[in-house]
Amino acid sequence: MPKGWFAALALLAATPAFGQAVVSPDVPIDPKSVDGLRKIGAQVLFWSQAQRDANFPHMEKLFPGHIVKAGAKVRPLPEGKPLPVPAAEIDAYIAANNVAGLLVVQDGKIRLERYARGYSREGRWTSFSVAKSFTSTLVGAAIRDGYIQSVDEPVTQYIPDLAGSGYDGVTITQLLTMTSGVRWNEDYTDVKSDVARMFLEAVPAGQDPTVYYMKNLPRETAPGSKWVYKTGETNLIGVLVQRATGKPLATYLSDKVWKPWGMESDAFWMVGPSGHEVSGCCLSVSLRDYARMGMFALSGGKGVVPAGWFADATRPHADIGEPGYGYGYQWWTYPQGRFGAVGIFGQMIRIDPKTRTVVVMSSAWPKATDRALQHAREIFVDRLIDAAAQ
Template sequence: MRTILKFSLRAAVILVVVAAVVGFWKREEISRLLAVSTLFSEEKIVANFSHMDSAFLSQELDRGTGPVSDLPQGDPMDLPGSFDTWLSERAVTALVVMKDGKIRHESYHKGTGDEDRRISWSVAKSFLSALMGVIVEQGAIASLDDPVEIYAPSLIGGAYEGATVRNVLNMASGVTFDEDYLDQSSDINKMGRVLALGRSMDGFAADLEARFTSPGAQWQYVSIDTHVIGMVIRGATGRSIHDLMEEYIVDPMGFEAAPYYLTDGYGVAFVLGGLNLRTRDYARFGQMFLQKGLWGDRQIVPARWVTASTRPSAPTAAGEVQYGYQWWIPSDAPEGEYFARGIYGQYIYIDEARGVVIAANGADRGFREDGAHDQNLAMFRTLAASLE
């Protein structure tokens, strides 16, 4: 009996030691998982969205040694009477409104400041689309109608095999992917845990097997399509998204502060939602697009790509919101109205005809409510119209 007790005690001590070692070894992963579990909580969401590098693996982009590009100030604009109500109801944290290249309104809310680097969420998709335009212009990708596996061979045998580059740009891959943020077992939340645990996003995409329809047949918002775009770009160029974004977007545009991407455990940029910038730099990017890809005396993104990517081309349903190459177009949009959009209230809104760019960040926990997006779009249109 005494021998059994000694053995049991020894085994218990060993288990405690092993658990302690494993806990120490995995402490960063455990910490990131805990951060994910409270990322959107009411008391933490605002601070979290301005400090995502404290919760996830990340890597800064080199902004270069050049001067910050100028965003001149214009006369303060008159704000509509419903403005303050909108700020409160939609939990806006930052807003920059530009007209003809000049800032007409800039404000920060809920304890945030102008130096905060805020999470883009899916606004990052539009940045990646811009980079794709540069790579296509250089000839690294022969055709948008090439199958994605030509550039990303690890996708052979999975759900993405046979989908074209154009299909994934249009969110029309046909790949089954549950985007329900409220369901912990959904694909989007599984992907979040892959990121938090430092596993491979490439592997996650390659392991998807199911399709709900054939590629190109139907539009359905599938965030992992954007990661596949990143795989295609990396495969076509042999370079990282960080390097390419630094060289072709961040450095020549003179961003105010070094942006950063959240990354997986292999240093691969979380291109579908992990870019973090100051709000004025979101506005800079929008202004460059309004100017058909021109910034100063340099063509950042080919003008024909700006036009092609921001005009409806995806197989969306009649009368519904329209989609281009990772840009949104309202169903009733006049020519030249489009926007980038991320969960919880992140936007870059562009009205070419009026010369207006609006960059907005938010921590809107009600962003999925009926009418929330319509309320934002209505305010952007009201602000743009008031500047005519």
């Protein structure tokens, strides 16, 4: 099963304490400072269950960020026919897998909605790498708005700082599909990995930390020839969209999706040392608005992204080495034509076009990622979608 690894660790785990001693949560930390961000971030993978339950719905209390503003008009989610799945079966899965929120929407109607662990409809929960799929959608919006001409354009057209680096000749498509050919190590247990070192190095004044680090990476293979999961490249996508549009990602997401699609609540998007959103991670969104994002993708995003954008974005462009599974434009692809967004500790949006069903889960798994937990989730999600088809 594909791993929804913690995108923010490219920013957050960059500390000598990562993987070793953890800063005590009782020690006062200034989250507005770069050092403070790193110290708090270094704790995330090591939080106790109580800390995960307390912090996942309130990340804005620990980190600086921007607000994705909702509009005045809310897209309704009326009640539909209850899903024919025994309540005891649902209760057992929620309890065994530390699920905080579970929502099934079919044809725009709610067929199942459950909350636990102190979460509620009025709250919001962190996304971790689910945010990657939101970021890629902004590329589509920028193309339709004329800020970006095509995904076939070279990345250096919009981030000229990358000229002369391993990103020469790499297209936006290859950035979206993580097939740039640039060497990258996403091992969160290795303090020398790229994802851990990304923000440790001193950055010359006036340079973006993400761009500065990424431009010094060597090329490993020809562009388009190999898929490697790279949080740093999602962060580059965010830089690209910001530079092309001249707008913060939170503002652009509000203008293009949150307000016109009728999201119910404001969202929170964490920012990094540059003051820009951490585009590979760290959106905090309500359960129903996660579902609305799935509905938006399922609808094709007419009027916001180019015609056919989601059909292309959610097909398997890259082989990830798992039969039946693949990677699109920052969307995971699954058997039976399904697609979705994934984040560690059990965050998920899954879309099934055949039954027009969206399944959302917000969780606080005891581990960032785990094969047994992933397998159990796949069985349960398949069960829900099959029930929706009845």
